[in-house]
Amino acid sequence: MPKATQIARRRSRRRREEKKGGQTAVSILFFILLAIFVGGGLLLMGVLGGSTWAYALATDGLPPFFEIIATTTDTAPAPARFYAQDGTLIHQIEAPTSAWLRWNELPPTAVQSTIAAIAPEYWESDDNTIMNRFLDEQIGVEEPYLRPLIRHRAGKLYSKEQILEWYLNNAYYGWLAYGWEAAAAVYFDKPAADLTLGEAALLASIPTDPHRNPIDAYEAAKTAQETVLERLHQSEQITLDELMAARFLPPQIVPPFNGRFDIIAPDFALYAQQEAEQLYGASALLHDGLEIQTSLNLAWQQQAECVAQAHVNRLSGMIGSGLPADQRDACPALEFLPPLNAMGVDYHADDAAVVMLDPKTGAIQAMVGANGGGDIRAPFTYLTALAQGYTAAVMLADIEQFSENETGIYRGGVRLRQALGSGYASPLAQVTGWVGETAVDQTIKNLNADDGRLLSLTHAFATISNSGKMAGRAEDGRIVPTAIVQETAVTREILTPALAYLMNDMLADRRARCDGYGCPNVMELPHNRPTAVALGGGQSATGYTPDLVTGVWVNGEGMAAVDGAAPIWHALMSWALQDAPTTIWAQPDGLVELSICDPSGQLATAHCPSLSELFIKGTEPTSYDRMYQEVGVNRENGRLATLYTPPELIERRIYQQFPDPLQEWAAESGIPQPPTEYDTLRPMRDVADTAVILNPQPLTIISSTIPISGTAQMEGFSSYRLTYFKGLLPDNLQTIIISTEPVAQSRLGDWDTTGLDGLYTLLLTVMGEDGRFAETSIQVTVDN
Numbered sequence: 039m040p041k042a043t044q045i046a047r048r049r050s051r052r053r054r055e056e057k058k059g060g061q062t063a064v065s066i067l068f069f070i071l072l073a074i075f076v077g078g079g080l081l082l083m084g085v086l087g088g089s090t091w092a093y094a095l096a097t098d099g100l101p102p103f104f105e106i107i108a109t110t111t112d113t114a115p116a117p118a119r120f121y122a123q124d125g126t127l128i129h130q131i132e133a134p135t136s137a138w139l140r141w142n143e144l145p146p147t148a149v150q151s152t153i154a155a156i157a158p159e160y161w162e163s164d165d166n167t168i169m170n171r172f173l174d175e176q177i178g179v180e181e182p183y184l185r186p187l188i189r190h191r192a193g194k195l196y197s198k199e200q201i202l203e204w205y206l207n208n209a210y211y212g213w214l215a216y217g218w219e220a221a222a223a224v225y226f227d228k229p230a231a232d233l234t235l236g237e238a239a240l241l242a243s244i245p246t247d248p249h250r251n252p253i254d255a256y257e258a259a260k261t262a263q264e265t266v267l268e269r270l271h272q273s274e275q276i277t278l279d280e281l282m283a284a285r286f287l288p289p290q291i292v293p294p295f296n297g298r299f300d301i302i303a304p305d306f307a308l309y310a311q312q313e314a315e316q317l318y319g320a321s322a323l324l325h326d327g328l329e330i331q332t333s334l335n336l337a338w339q340q341q342a343e344c345v346a347q348a349h350v351n352r353l354s355g356m357i358g359s360g361l362p363a364d365q366r367d368a369c370p371a372l373e374f375l376p377p378l379n380a381m382g383v384d385y386h387a388d389d390a391a392v393v394m395l396d397p398k399t400g401a402i403q404a405m406v407g408a409n410g411g412g413d414i415r416a417p418f419t420y421l422t423a424l425a426q427g428y429t430a431a432v433m434l435a436d437i438e439q440f441s442e443n444e445t446g447i448y449r450g451g452v453r454l455r456q457a458l459g460s461g462y463a464s465p466l467a468q469v470t471g472w473v474g475e476t477a478v479d480q481t482i483k484n485l486n487a488d489d490g491r492l493l494s495l496t497h498a499f500a501t502i503s504n505s506g507k508m509a510g511r512a513e514d515g516r517i518v519p520t521a522i523v524q525e526t527a528v529t530r531e532i533l534t535p536a537l538a539y540l541m542n543d544m545l546a547d548r549r550a551r552c553d554g555y556g557c558p559n560v561m562e563l564p565h566n567r568p569t570a571v572a573l574g575g576g577q578s579a580t581g582y583t584p585d586l587v588t589g590v591w592v593n594g595e596g597m598a599a600v601d602g603a604a605p606i607w608h609a610l611m612s613w614a615l616q617d618a619p620t621t622i623w624a625q626p627d628g629l630v631e632l633s634i635c636d637p638s639g640q641l642a643t644a645h646c647p648s649l650s651e652l653f654i655k656g657t658e659p660t661s662y663d664r665m666y667q668e669v670g671v672n673r674e675n676g677r678l679a680t681l682y683t684p685p686e687l688i689e690r691r692i693y694q695q696f697p698d699p700l701q702e703w704a705a706e707s708g709i710p711q712p713p714t715e716y717d718t719l720r721p722m723r724d725v726a727d728t729a730v731i732l733n734p735q736p737l738t739i740i741s742s743t744i745p746i747s748g749t750a751q752m753e754g755f756s757s758y759r760l761t762y763f764k765g766l767l768p769d770n771l772q773t774i775i776i777s778t779e780p781v782a783q784s785r786l787g788d789w790d791t792t793g794l795d796g797l798y799t800l801l802l803t804v805m806g807e808d809g810r811f812a813e814t815s816i817q818v819t820v821d822n
Contacts, residue, residue, distance in 0.1 A: 116327035118318075120310050122302070122334040129307035131323050132298075134213070136220035139230060141203045147235050148206055148218050151242035154269040155262070160198065169201040171209075171245070211241060212248035213294070214320050225252055227292040235276065236284035239266040252291050254312075303339045306332070306405040309493075310521035316513060317522065331523040333401035338394055338614055342404045344369035345609045346390040346590075352378055353387035353594050353602070371613035376560050376605045379598070387594035390606065391492050394614070395587045397500035399527040400510025400519045402493075403586075410492035410591035414574035415478070416466050420458045421502075421533075421541055422473045422481045424654070430455040430544055431639030431651045431659065434465035437703045441467035449553070450703045451637040451665075451696060455544050455651070460554020461573060461599070484532055486516055493519055496580055496589030502541050503570070503582045505626065506533030536628035536654050543623070543652060545570035545581075560604045563612055568622050571607075579603035584621045586614060628655050635663035645692050664796055668692050669712050670767045677717040678766055681801070681815060688767070716766075728752045729804040729812040732783065736816040743790045746800070751780035754806040760787050761801045766817070768801070794820040 351360030391410020457465035571581035670679035750758035775787035
């Protein structure tokens with residue numbers, strides 16, 4: 039089996055042979071050009087003078103001009119062959135049916151449409167656009183100073199009818215179709231003489247951009263057709279009725295490989311053929327006898343086909359696989375197909391698609407179905423959030439306020455990691471609001487998944503799996519999956535390794551999935567193999583290890599995620615990796631692991647349930663959890679304990695205090711909240727003129743450094759002390775100032791609250807010389 043290098047060498051050798059043959063033709067070309075110069079008059083000959091020999095030398099290697107024109111369709115066919123990894127021939131190129139159409143055999147619609155598409159003033163002027171395109175494509179002159187001369191003389195020698203005949207019989211229409219007759223066969227499976235006006239108008243513009251054909255780019259081809267029809271109507275070559283009929287009669291495009299049954303893995307073969315055309319050119323596929331090694335794993339392909347068909351049968355209401363006995367016996371991956379939750383239910387499934395990729399090279403190893411799409415948006419939304427500085431630990435609100443879900447069950451505060459793993463709808467809506475739909479669209483575009491195809495979606499997840507590096511083949515500035523074995527894959531870093539690793543870790547988190555899907559579930563592989571998985575409704579599932587990425591799409595109605603595409607994914611991954619060693623993603627630099635509180639995502643305290651979380655450096659939390667708070671309660675009356683509650687009645691309790699907008703959910707869920715009323719103060723003495731705090735006012739919010747004012751005086755005054763402590767109980771009294779000077783409605787001291795947050799008690803104690811004292815306190819909230 040020839041390798042890619044052998045193919046390349048064969049092509050290089052062929053080019054050298056062509057150049058050698060071209061050198062023998064230089065003399066022929068020289069005499070032709072000399073005759074043209076003589077025919078053009080002595081004046082031209084005098085101007086050019088002795089430059090003829092220089093011109094002949096400059097055209098060394100140029101094929102004979104007239105020979106090219108006369109024999110462009112006479113090259114003996116030697117079609118390319120495509121082979122799977124194991125050497126099995128999976129596809130051989132078949133040249134489209136073609137015949138040379140003489141001028142009087144060309145349908146008028148072919149001529150009219152082509153002129154309207156490329157050179158509307160062709161007959162009325164010296165416009166040689168069509169001839170110039172033909173000469174440039176067929177002769178392939180690279181030296182710009184040669185082209186004008188050849189174009190000019192050819193325009194003098196040949197009539198416009200001859201030029202049109204040559205062009206329409208040699209132009210490239212995509213899909214290996216050279217000439218109008220071949221194009222009619224490829225796209226409509228009919229002779230050129232039977233094409234309708236609309237079909238002719240659809241073909242006419244293709245040679246200007248062969249990729250804009252009705253198979254690869256239907257909408258673009260239809261737009262070009264509209265332009266051609268409008269020009270024909272404006273030039274009064276067709277009536278308004280003909281225009282309207284051609285515009286609204288949908289063309290019946292023939293699918294690629296229509297009627298061929300000799301192709302193994304037709305969807306893959308089709309992709310490989312298109313890639314080969316990009317690499318080697320259409321002519322080489324038809325004439326060079328290329329033998330092309332592809333990345334197709336034939337065993338995986340066969341299992342993907344039978345498992346996909348069996349599961350579609352089950353989703354259509356069949357009991358069992360619905361496969362013939364011989365196919366069932368040849369499909370061991372069926373053993374890994376999980377049972378349906380509801381057997382015999384018709385989900386109206388009629389199609390499925392599968393893509394299996396090597397994330398390190400972007401090589402396609404199996405492909406079933408050409409029309410599969412992907413609707414997995416949630417992972418890219420959360421990826422966008424991580425890229426913007428949010429963390430896997432940030433708390434989201436799973437409440438009805440943001441988005442309803444089918445179950446009607448809401449979980450309140452959840453971490454972003456949990457929301458992604460369990461597929462919660464409300465947190466996803468919240469994060470989408472944070473980052474914006476436009477930013478998510480840009481993330482998807484950066485990962486080349488904006489066309490909505492399953493292949494592109496699978497390739498995007500392959501990039502995440504491959505430490506953020508997109509691997510494959512370069513095409514038009516993008517990296518695309520490859521079906522042809524390359525010596526070296528092209529790679530491009532799309533995500534930082536730390537960001538990619540964090541996404542892999544989140545998507546592979548079994549615990550994060552359990553609440554949403556139960557454990558065990560269909561997303562788990564045998565022997566607890568580390569696997570990242572993302573589901574999109576019931577129609578698509580994509581999951582991967584460091585070595586294999588598999589994407590699945592199923593067309594059906596009303597399917598749950600675990601019943602739709604996920605079972606196919608589970609069966610194929612389980613079977614394909616059953617004998618493969620277990621691999622994990624290597625953790626890169628740039629990540630920090632910290633203990634956090636659940637669900638706040640803040641640094642852990644002694645009062646909260648804690649767990650470990652990964653953070654990209656620079657995004658880790660710096661504040662300690664404030665949701666779980668220990669408070670003192672008078673166990674007799676259930677009120678908040680104060681300085682004056684008897685110690686023997688104080689009971690310490692831990693409450694989970696939720697911020698807005700979760701407070702309403704917490705109340706509806708019956709989660710105990712701390713009391714809001716303070717314990718009754720025991721009256722001591724009248725301290726109205728002895729110990730008074732005037733500023734700040736009780737229960738106000740303060741920050742930074744704040745002046746404390748009030749009164750601190752009594753008969754026989756000794757000193758006053760201004761202190762504060764966290765919460766309501768003086769467990770850790772901190773001194774602000776001790777002074778021996780009495781104060782009357784003036785400044786007591788300055789309180790620096792830097793580094794403090796939460797509820798604090800400010801305590802003023804005034805002492806007398808005889809040991810008497812008076813106290814007053816207020817509660818404030820510090821918010822720095």
